[in-house]
Amino acid sequence: MTIRRVRTVDGLAGPVGPFSQAVVANGFVYTSGQIPAAVDGSIPADFEEQLEATLQNLRTLLDGVGSSLEHVVKVNGYLTDAADLEAYNRIYVRWFGEHLPARTTVGVNLWGVALELECVAVLKEETDD
Numbered sequence: 001m002t003i004r005r006v007r008t009v010d011g012l013a014g015p016v017g018p019f020s021q022a023v024v025a026n027g028f029v030y031t032s033g034q035i036p037a038a039v040d041g042s043i044p045a046d047f048e049e050q051l052e053a054t055l056q057n058l059r060t061l062l063d064g065v066g067s068s069l070e071h072v073v074k075v076n077g078y079l080t081d082a083a084d085l086e087a088y089n090r091i092y093v094r095w096f097g098e099h100l101p102a103r104t105t106v107g108v109n110l111w112g113v114a115l116e117l118e119c120v121a122v123l124k125e126e127t128d129d
Helices: 047-065 082-096
Strands: 003-006 022-025 028-031 072-079 102-107 115-122
Touching (some): 022 047, 028 047, 047 082, 047 115, 072 082, 082 102
Antiparallel strands (some): 003 022, 022 028, 028 115, 072 115
């Protein structure tokens, strides 16, 4: 079995700790939690902008390792405020469309951001026939 650990990809801020932003193994991509940080470290102020930025970061990471949002099979979402769930669902479905993965969403306490998303995806080459 080949395991590829990806510290970061072009277009993302570097990780803030000793971890890989993605690990590719057995045809799957396992991402670390993505937050709404831009490459320059800035974070949008409101929840909806943070969610858009986080989903863009997740897309950038997946594209960078050979997958995509369309290949996501599982998402874990961590929200700091349950009142944001309606906005989360509305924006989430715009990004995933008909490719809705399995999902878990929980309320947590995070450091300086309103949400964090992690996922498991299949590599594009594993699904192309």
